[in-house]
Amino acid sequence: MQWLDEDFADSCDFALIGLSSHLPPHRISWELNQRLDWHFRFNHVLEISQRSGSSSHAIFRFEEQESARQRTLYLIENKAPGGIVARFQGASALDYLIQVFDETNALDELMQQLRQVKGVNYTQELDPLKSGAIEHLALTDLAKPNAQAG
Numbered sequence: 285m286q287w288l289d290e291d292f293a294d295s296c297d298f299a300l301i302g303l304s305s306h307l308p309p310h311r312i313s314w315e316l317n318q319r320l321d322w323h324f325r326f327n328h329v330l331e332i333s334q335r336s337g338s339s340s341h342a343i344f345r346f347e348e349q350e351s352a353r354q355r356t357l358y359l360i361e362n363k364a365p366g367g368i369v370a371r372f373q374g375a376s377a378l379d380y381l382i383q384v385f386d387e388t389n390a391l392d393e394l395m396q397q398l399r400q401v402k403g404v405n406y407t408q409e410l411d412p413l414k415s416g417a418i419e420h421l422a423l424t425d426l427a428k429p430n431a432q433a434g
Contacts, residue, residue: 302378304406339367370417
């Protein structure tokens with residue numbers, strides 16, 4: 285459906301970084317918070333219907349507002365028991381996705397910062413439209429945070 289593809293392309297106002305790490309979701313978010321002075325907090329769980337049931341993927345959110353820029357990052361568990369969010373461009377081998385809403389487009393700087401974090405083994409820029417995850421990520425910034433996120 286051509287019109288559906290165009291709608292997803294229009295809603296794709298974010299960049300996508302994949303990263304490989306041996307750490308569980310809460311631990312990698314803690315590492316990023318400690319090393320980069322970010323403040324990821326649990327936001328919600330993304331439920332994805334799979335052929336054999338569903339998979340649950342933790343999502344953490346960090347919003348930064350400075351006079352020069354506004355940036356929102358989502359740390360998304362890509363590989364979870366029973367499913368994967370992003371499947372193409374080598375993303376099926378990546379443990380996490382970082383969805384970047386940033387007006388400055390400083391993606392290279394962000395990737396350099398991520399590479400310095402203990403526990404991050406590898407980073408890769410992904411095309412959101414070709415990653416296989418666009419249908420799950422197109423509306424992430426509209427998702428309501430979990431009331432228990434505290």
